[in-house]
Amino acid sequence: MADARADIFARLRSSLDAGGPVDTRRAAVASRIAAPPRIGLLGRVSNVDLVATFKDRAGELGVSISHVVSAAEIGDAVADYLRSRNLPQVVRTSPELADVAWPSSLTVSSGGTDGDDPVGVALARAGVAETGTVVMASGAASPTKLNYLPESHIVVLAAANIVASYEQGLDIARGDTGDLPPRTINWISGPSRTADIEQTILVGVHGPKRIHVVIVDHLP
Amino acid sequence: MHVTTDFPAAAKKALADPSLQAALARMRNGFVTARATAVARLPEFEDLRDRAQAIRDHVLQNLDAYLERFEANVIAAGGQVHWCRDAAEARQTVLNILRQTGAKTFAKGKSMVGEEIELNPYLEANGVRPIETDLGEYIIQLRHETPSHIIAPATHVSKEQVAEVFRAAHGHLDVGRPLETPDSLLAEAREILRKEFLSADAGMTGANFLIAETGTSVIVTNEGNGDLSQTVPKTHIVLAGIEKVVPTLDDVSVLLRVLARSATGQEISTYTTFSTGPKRATDMDGPQHYHVVLLDNGRSALLGGQFHDMLRCIRCGACLNHCPVYGAVGGHAYGSVYPGPMGSVLSPAFAGIEAAKHLPHASTLCGACEAACPVRIPLPKMLRAWRDISFERGLVTQRSKLGLALWSFAARNPALYRMGAAIAAKILQKPRAILRLVPGLSGWLATRDFPAAQGKTFMAQWKAKRG
Ligand code: SF4
Numbered sequence: 237m238a239d240a241r242a243d244i245f246a247r248l249r250s251s252l253d254a255g256g257p258v259d260t261r262r263a264a265v266a267s268r269i270a271a272p273p274r275i276g277l278l279g280r281v282s283n284v285d286l287v288a289t290f291k292d293r294a295g296e297l298g299v300s301i302s303h304v305v306s307a308a309e310i311g312d313a314v315a316d317y318l319r320s321r322n323l324p325q326v327v328r329t330s331p332e333l334a335d336v337a338w339p340s341s342l343t344v345s346s347g348g349t350d351g352d353d354p355v356g357v358a359l360a361r362a363g364v365a366e367t368g369t370v371v372m373a374s375g376a377a378s379p380t381k382l383n384y385l386p387e388s389h390i391v392v393l394a395a396a397n398i399v400a401s402y403e404q405g406l407d408i409a410r411g412d413t414g415d416l417p418p419r420t421i422n423w424i425s426g427p428s429r430t431a432d433i434e435q436t437i438l439v440g441v442h443g444p445k446r447i448h449v450v451i452v453d454h455l456p
Numbered sequence: 457m458h459v460t461t462d463f464p465a466a467a468k469k470a471l472a473d474p475s476l477q478a479a480l481a482r483m484r485n486g487f488v489t490a491r492a493t494a495v496a497r498l499p500e501f502e503d504l505r506d507r508a509q510a511i512r513d514h515v516l517q518n519l520d521a522y523l524e525r526f527e528a529n530v531i532a533a534g535g536q537v538h539w540c541r542d543a544a545e546a547r548q549t550v551l552n553i554l555r556q557t558g559a560k561t562f563a564k565g566k567s568m569v570g571e572e573i574e575l576n577p578y579l580e581a582n583g584v585r586p587i588e589t590d591l592g593e594y595i596i597q598l599r600h601e602t603p604s605h606i607i608a609p610a611t612h613v614s615k616e617q618v619a620e621v622f623r624a625a626h627g628h629l630d631v632g633r634p635l636e637t638p639d640s641l642l643a644e645a646r647e648i649l650r651k652e653f654l655s656a657d658a659g660m661t662g663a664n665f666l667i668a669e670t671g672t673s674v675i676v677t678n679e680g681n682g683d684l685s686q687t688v689p690k691t692h693i694v695l696a697g698i699e700k701v702v703p704t705l706d707d708v709s710v711l712l713r714v715l716a717r718s719a720t721g722q723e724i725s726t727y728t729t730f731s732t733g734p735k736r737a738t739d740m741d742g743p744q745h746y747h748v749v750l751l752d753n754g755r756s757a758l759l760g761g762q763f764h765d766m767l768r769c770i771r772c773g774a775c776l777n778h779c780p781v782y783g784a785v786g787g788h789a790y791g792s793v794y795p796g797p798m799g800s801v802l803s804p805a806f807a808g809i810e811a812a813k814h815l816p817h818a819s820t821l822c823g824a825c826e827a828a829c830p831v832r833i834p835l836p837k838m839l840r841a842w843r844d845i846s847f848e849r850g851l852v853t854q855r856s857k858l859g860l861a862l863w864s865f866a867a868r869n870p871a872l873y874r875m876g877a878a879i880a881a882k883i884l885q886k887p888r889a890i891l892r893l894v895p896g897l898s899g900w901l902a903t904r905d906f907p908a909a910q911g912k913t914f915m916a917q918w919k920a921k922r923g
Contacts, residue, residue: 241539244698244752248520251760261521269525269669272704275507278500348740351654367724379740380687384680402709416533417670419735419742420687423728428680431720432592432608433638434479434615435486441591441646443680443727
């Protein structure tokens, strides 16, 4: 469809060229992308305790939270949450969490998922206080499907990675991949939901029915 | 794209449909109140609208250069870009990609462009089974309908009707199972569609935005269906209009702040997903192939002309939610996949003013749409421009032209308009003979039969129902 491409660009240029040559536009695009104008922080996340704000917002979205001090407490926090909800003590964890010391009450396996795992545990890249959103990213030790297929999703989030804004969350998620972001970046704001049947909000359509975030003050 | 109905006749029918009227009442209350609440919570909202508009304007002024940049970055990330002049080319392109990969089943996330190009019937005719995975789209696919709302496609359907179509479609399940509650319907849909996700050969999503900086496509959903559609199957096809590009991740962040609030009144939708190319060699999952199918289909012709500003549209649906005409008659009366004010501007552009000649008149020009539009598109102004074009081409008769002129004069003064419309609505209940004595008005009435059935103006009804 090389012809289609040429035709479409010719059509666009037949009106855009009235404003000047395409090279001027290419230069405008290059400079805009090189230095995007970043907006200031919203009032709701300026000069506030970001962890507390994140908790408030996430709570509004129907996310439950536990807050622990050290990585050594993650395993118990997960087990306690599952017990409190009467959920199976069987978890599939992202390989990024391989070093976590899981309590013996939990049956733990590590890796991706094809949909048979009731509980997925994954590591967030960031948390965004603005809306209580967690930011996940795909990678060599970070399967995307683990965020969607299990009925229960548990997200481990370092307190240090709770930032104010979407932009800051994306900065962290892009990490050191340079120009190329991870294949998939997922912002997740509460459990899967729909209002497609008579505008009634129902939770747990295709993705997880519940989300629990474990905030960790000191995550190595 | 086709426009299939005669709006005045379809509107009349819609007003007499009690099940539709109940559904519309739910919709009006839900979305309008939720948006107002979300906006009230964000003092920066008006400033963000200005920025959102500026971003979209900047892109449109440099659209060719942004598309070049987007394309180069998709390719750099290992994906492919396909350019399609019209709907037929886009359908063919999607089918070719599916054939290359031997795909027989196709899990689809919600895509208005998919509706615009009427993709499903074409794929079915060519041996591919498309499965709509958004719950609303799935319901209307089973009912062989088009969406009645751009973000809530099944908003016209009652839960009883959902149960009925599930019983018909899911014949292998126990006939005695209870399906009275929305929860039971949801559980059934989840189970059925989960199997489809896991076995689909290819997946498709639309794109809320395309990011030039990184070659990324962005989707926003609440269900997670778009994520499963693109993460589980081995091929991910993105179908999008050429106007969807934005400069950077920072710009998308601004637009996302106004999108969900304007659309559903949520602070943010549940899932916002950024997809760049196919899975990387070391990634644990993700699609092996990533294709972006870019559609023109009349968009380039709008650039620089009197409907240029329409290309800013981010398809949030706020103009539908706030439109008293949409709220009274619903989406199907418009006979186009794009209903409401945005649709009444786009449909004549995409399908021709001859086919869509009624749609620019399917508005009271009250301005509620423009007031709610996150990118401040002057929808009433453009509806008037289409009216002028339809007069010039002789598509609207002299009589109705006079009537409409009178009406639009009154519409420019809201107080006068409300008074005039209320009077007209009252008059309408009286014998038509009297009206013939009023010069100009009879022509207007000839094309304005539908308010007569109600005896109240759209604005008054709308206020009463919201109150
Ligand atoms: S015209 Fe404005 S309000 Fe309507 S769908 Fe587009 S962006 Fe939303």
